Amino acid sequence: MSANSLAFWTSWRLDTGLLLTLLLLACIYLRGWQRLRRRGAVRFGPWRLAAFGGGLATVWFALQSPLEPFSSLLLQMHMIQHVLLMFVAPPLLWLADPELPLLVGLPRFLRRSVAVPLLREPVVRGIGHTLAHPAVAWILFVVAAWAWHLPAFYELALSSEFWHQIEHASFFAAALVFWRVVIAPYPSRATLERWVVLPYLLLAGLQGTALCALLTFSDRVFYPHYNAVPRLWNISALDDQAIAGAMMWALGSLAYLLALTLVTVELWQKSAQPQWAGDSVHKTRPRPVRALPPSRRRAEQRVTQLRRLEQTQTPPVREPWDALRLPMLGSLLKKLAFRRTLQVLLFALAAWIVIDGLLGPQATAINLAGVTPWIHWRGVLVIGLLVAGNLFCMACPFTLPRGLAKKILPGNWNWPLPLRNKWLAVGLLVLFFWAYEAFALWDSPWWTAWIVIGYFVASFAVEGLFRGAAFCKYVCPIGQFNFFQSLVSPLQVTARNPSVCHTCQTKDCIRGGPQGNGCTMDLFVPNKASNLDCTFCLDCVRACPEDNVGLLAFVPSNQLSQATAGPVTARPGGTGWWRRTDVAALLLVLSSAAFVNAAWMVEPVVQLEEKWIAVLQFSNRPLFIALGMVLALLVIPVVLMLAVAALSRLLSQTRTELHKIAIQYTIALVPLAAAMWVAHYAFHLFTSAGTIVAAGNRFLADWHLATLSPAAVACACCGEAASWILPVEVVCLDVGLCLALLIAYRVARSDGSSRRTALLAWTPWAVLLVTLFAIGLWIFLQPMQMRGTLELGV
Amino acid sequence: MKRMPIRARSPAWILFAVICATAGEVFADGGRVIFTDQMGGYRITVFAEPIPLRPGPLDLSVFAQHRENLQPAENVRIDFTLQPPDRSLPPHAVAASRQLATNRLFQAAKFEVSTAGRWEVEMVITDPSGSWRHTFPLTVAAPRGTLWDVAPWILLPFFPIALFLGGEISRALREEKPRG
Numbered sequence: 001m002s003a004n005s006l007a008f009w010t011s012w013r014l015d016t017g018l019l020l021t022l023l024l025l026a027c028i029y030l031r032g033w034q035r036l037r038r039r040g041a042v043r044f045g046p047w048r049l050a051a052f053g054g055g056l057a058t059v060w061f062a063l064q065s066p067l068e069p070f071s072s073l074l075l076q077m078h079m080i081q082h083v084l085l086m087f088v089a090p091p092l093l094w095l096a097d098p099e100l101p102l103l104v105g106l107p108r109f110l111r112r113s114v115a116v117p118l119l120r121e122p123v124v125r126g127i128g129h130t131l132a133h134p135a136v137a138w139i140l141f142v143v144a145a146w147a148w149h150l151p152a153f154y155e156l157a158l159s160s161e162f163w164h165q166i167e168h169a170s171f172f173a174a175a176l177v178f179w180r181v182v183i184a185p186y187p188s189r190a191t192l193e194r195w196v197v198l199p200y201l202l203l204a205g206l207q208g209t210a211l212c213a214l215l216t217f218s219d220r221v222f223y224p225h226y227n228a229v230p231r232l233w234n235i236s237a238l239d240d241q242a243i244a245g246a247m248m249w250a251l252g253s254l255a256y257l258l259a260l261t262l263v264t265v266e267l268w269q270k271s272a273q274p275q276w277a278g279d280s281v282h283k284t285r286p287r288p289v290r291a292l293p294p295s296r297r298r299a300e301q302r303v304t305q306l307r308r309l310e311q312t313q314t315p316p317v318r319e320p321w322d323a324l325r326l327p328m329l330g331s332l333l334k335k336l337a338f339r340r341t342l343q344v345l346l347f348a349l350a351a352w353i354v355i356d357g358l359l360g361p362q363a364t365a366i367n368l369a370g371v372t373p374w375i376h377w378r379g380v381l382v383i384g385l386l387v388a389g390n391l392f393c394m395a396c397p398f399t400l401p402r403g404l405a406k407k408i409l410p411g412n413w414n415w416p417l418p419l420r421n422k423w424l425a426v427g428l429l430v431l432f433f434w435a436y437e438a439f440a441l442w443d444s445p446w447w448t449a450w451i452v453i454g455y456f457v458a459s460f461a462v463e464g465l466f467r468g469a470a471f472c473k474y475v476c477p478i479g480q481f482n483f484f485q486s487l488v489s490p491l492q493v494t495a496r497n498p499s500v501c502h503t504c505q506t507k508d509c510i511r512g513g514p515q516g517n518g519c520t521m522d523l524f525v526p527n528k529a530s531n532l533d534c535t536f537c538l539d540c541v542r543a544c545p546e547d548n549v550g551l552l553a554f555v556p557s558n559q560l561s562q563a564t565a566g567p568v569t570a571r572p573g574g575t576g577w578w579r580r581t582d583v584a585a586l587l588l589v590l591s592s593a594a595f596v597n598a599a600w601m602v603e604p605v606v607q608l609e610e611k612w613i614a615v616l617q618f619s620n621r622p623l624f625i626a627l628g629m630v631l632a633l634l635v636i637p638v639v640l641m642l643a644v645a646a647l648s649r650l651l652s653q654t655r656t657e658l659h660k661i662a663i664q665y666t667i668a669l670v671p672l673a674a675a676m677w678v679a680h681y682a683f684h685l686f687t688s689a690g691t692i693v694a695a696g697n698r699f700l701a702d703w704h705l706a707t708l709s710p711a712a713v714a715c716a717c718c719g720e721a722a723s724w725i726l727p728v729e730v731v732c733l734d735v736g737l738c739l740a741l742l743i744a745y746r747v748a749r750s751d752g753s754s755r756r757t758a759l760l761a762w763t764p765w766a767v768l769l770v771t772l773f774a775i776g777l778w779i780f781l782q783p784m785q786m787r788g789t790l791e792l793g794v
Numbered sequence: 795m796k797r798m799p800i801r802a803r804s805p806a807w808i809l810f811a812v813i814c815a816t817a818g819e820v821f822a823d824g825g826r827v828i829f830t831d832q833m834g835g836y837r838i839t840v841f842a843e844p845i846p847l848r849p850g851p852l853d854l855s856v857f858a859q860h861r862e863n864l865q866p867a868e869n870v871r872i873d874f875t876l877q878p879p880d881r882s883l884p885p886h887a888v889a890a891s892r893q894l895a896t897n898r899l900f901q902a903a904k905f906e907v908s909t910a911g912r913w914e915v916e917m918v919i920t921d922p923s924g925s926w927r928h929t930f931p932l933t934v935a936a937p938r939g940t941l942w943d944v945a946p947w948i949l950l951p952f953f954p955i956a957l958f959l960g961g962e963i964s965r966a967l968r969e970e971k972p973r974g
Contacts, residue, residue, distance in 0.1 A: 006898075007866060011897045070897065118957065124961075159845050161844060230837065230839045734951040754966070755965055
């Protein structure tokens with residue numbers, strides 16, 4: 001084998017993104033195909049699965065095989081790629097009748113919440129209908145083929161990665177549209193008579209011949225790029241061009257000819273069938289069973305049986321996915337000992353932080369109290385809350401000594417009536433955000449240690465003096481943050497089967513019973529509609545004698561959507577509870593803080609702060625920051641909400657009071673703010689995760705348990721943020737914006753007004769949300785302080 | 795067969811769009827020819843990517859061929875040294891390697907270019923019979939800006955939002971049409 005050939009056969013690419021996408025599609029198709037087969041859909045035979053797999057494999061081969069790296073050196077390689085993308089992969093994919101299996105193969109929540117609503121959209125249906133028209137499909141295909149073979153565009157594709165992507169994507173997309181008309185995959189309906197496909201293919205073949213003849217018989221090289229690159233196998237650029245043209249001619253003609261033959265046979269067979277056997281439009285009309293071959297007859301009988309069965313039986317209600325039903329993990333989560341173990345572990349971590357914060361060096365980047373809470377814990381916390389719900393409250397170390405506190409202190413006082421709301425927590429949160437900036441808490445291990453100690457003391461005192469979990473519910477700022485973030489989590493502690501709860505007499509989940517304590521947060525499981533106030537302690541799970549409480553998976557926006565329904569109730573966690581002023585205030589402060597907290601650490605805002613302190617000659621920085629915080633967290637958000645509410649009321653011409661409208665829509669801020677928190681804290685985690693190595697090594701060295709390692713200290717330096725971090729931050733905001741707009745629209749529709757009125761009422765809120773999205777983007781595009789890390793080279 | 799809750803229209807369009815979007819991620823190392831000449835007994839062609847060159851990752855790929863028969867030369871070592879426009883910064887020196895190249899005819903070297911301007915590339919070709927040195931300029935354009943880099947991600951949500959809005963507006967208009 002020559003060196004050229006050897007190099008050719010070893011030049012494969014491995015693009016994980018493409019591979020994973022194709023594998024994902026294959027898995028979805030396979031799942032749908034299996035489900036349809038189980039339902040008796042005889043149409044989906046094994047060869048359709050093979051066709052789909054073959055189509056995906058062709059796409060992969062065209063883009064990942066040696067054809068790709070050699071396409072910039074030889075035009076014929078590029079042409080083979082195009083033939084595979086235009087004449088092989090699309091027909092194979094359509095022969096698999098992919099639409100139904102792909103839809104059925106999607107996870108249920110994606111199918112119901114995203115795919116089906118999207119496909120029902122008139123705009124999407126209109127686009128699909130237009131593309132299915134033979135004239136449109138033919139023109140698209142021909143324009144794509146000719147336009148990209150014009151020297152100017154072809155050279156553009158060879159000289160720019162972006163345009164090369166567009167070239168391949170447009171070839172493939174145009175070919176998908178073209179071949180769909182030819183193959184007419186089930187369950188699509190032909191828009192015109194089937195015979196139209198014959199001239200459709202003939203004309204496509206003619207124009208293809210013209211294009212290929214131009215390339216094959218030309219006496220000049222059309223694409224100067226191939227004159228500039230080194231020649232392989234002693235093939236001149238002109239010969240290469242002629243071979244490329246001939247290859248496309250032969251392979252393209254073969255594809256058209258094969259399609260023409262098959263369509264002609266199909267038309268001939270149809271014309272030979274009796275009239276009742278179906279026409280081109282209703283080609284799936286069933287034939288009488290007697291006219292079918294025995295194997296097909298058996299299959300049809302099975303389908304009929306299944307249909308009858310379905311008509312006589314009520315389909316069982318499918319329970320959502322339940323984390324507590326997972327083997328091993330589910331039973332582990334339910335055990336009180338598991339929760340205690342997690343609490344003890346976090347208690348030990350807190351003790352470690354306190355010891356190092358008080359006794360260690362006051363250099364943030366190498367002190368455990370300087371990095372662990374502010375970089376690692378916060379980052380892991382927000383990701384955990386997003387993925388799995390309020391796991392931190394489950395493992396909270398501050399409530400570990402609760403039992404001891406209740407024994408030492410009276411433990412039976414009632415929490416004061418005026419404080420049975422979220423106002424105290426709102427105040428404490430504002431106080432914390434102020435202290436964080438004013439005293440640079442993140443930069444002081446000593447202060448951090450004292451905050452942890454203060455937290456333990458406060459928790460011990462409140463839990464020891466008052467009934468229930470007053471600290472978690474009314475005081476703990478971290479808990480409120482966790483409740484807020486877990487509103488967009490996909491997991492929720494709730495009843496597996498609500499009808500079981502309706503017949504329950506004992507109500508052990510709230511009262512407690514022989515199997516365990518009831519909910520200390522006063523959440524009654526059947527009324528629970530969200531994660532608000534739920535600490536994931538799973539007491540209700542253990543207490544329920546019917547084993548009817550689970551950790552169920554829902555579409556993340558469902559909790560927020562349900563909030564728009566139902567009356568305002570005093571029961572925590574139930575529907576409508578969100579419209580309480582104190583809860584709205586909590587949501588508003590945490591939403592504003594998401595932006596303020598991130599903004600206060602970007603260069604332009606820090607400079608603005610310094611400028612204003614100088615201009616106003618403020619000698620007291622904490623006071624300046626207090627004013628700034630009051631403005632940014634309270635005054636501006638409230639004024640803005642009321643102003644937007646006024647505009648919304650004006651446009652929709654309703655008579656609801658302004659503050660009620662503002663409170664109602666506050667919930668729409670949650671997804672965007674939650675995205676902001678996740679993107680912000682995950683940024684610090686991903687850019688500065690190595691700091692724990694430095695701080696841990698220094699701690700162990702101080703206690704003579706290890707030697708101080710200069711390599712470990714290097715981990716405490718701020719490095720360049722990886723290139724994928726910014727896109728991930730933007731995607732977080734993207735998802736947050738979409739969910740926020742959706743929730744706002746559901747709020748607008750919740751009072752039963754018409755679509756027009758709802759759209760008008762929604763518009764000002766949409767503008768506000770898009771503005772907040774733009775502010776979030778601006779913040780992430782600024783250079784961010786790498787807090788808690790050393791400067792490079794230190 | 796159980797009836798589907800809706801008549802499936804074309805979910806495949808949407809899912810195949812994903813393929814289209816990822817299809818283009820594939821691009822051979824190579825790019826634009828920035829240098830081609832005879833050096834010793836070899837014909838050397840140097841490709842640079844991305845096009846145009848901007849601050850950030852830079853790929854230099856070299857194709858060394860025997861001058862007489864244009865067959866790929868295998869026992870050739872190629873070293874690059876990139877001198878930044880600002881001479882106070884240290885130069886980057888990297889040896890090209892076949893393992894870094896997708897096209898195994900090439901030897902590739904990856905660099906991180908920090909600034910825009912006219913860089914100087916020194917290329918040294920070494921084989922058992924000797925070594926040859928050549929210097930040529932490499933112009934790196936001004937950075938495109940972070941906003942441009944993430945623009946597709948920023949615009950991403952506006953596609954579903956526009957679809958949703960379009961649907962709701964058309965439904966609202968239909969609701970308002972007098973019946974009959």
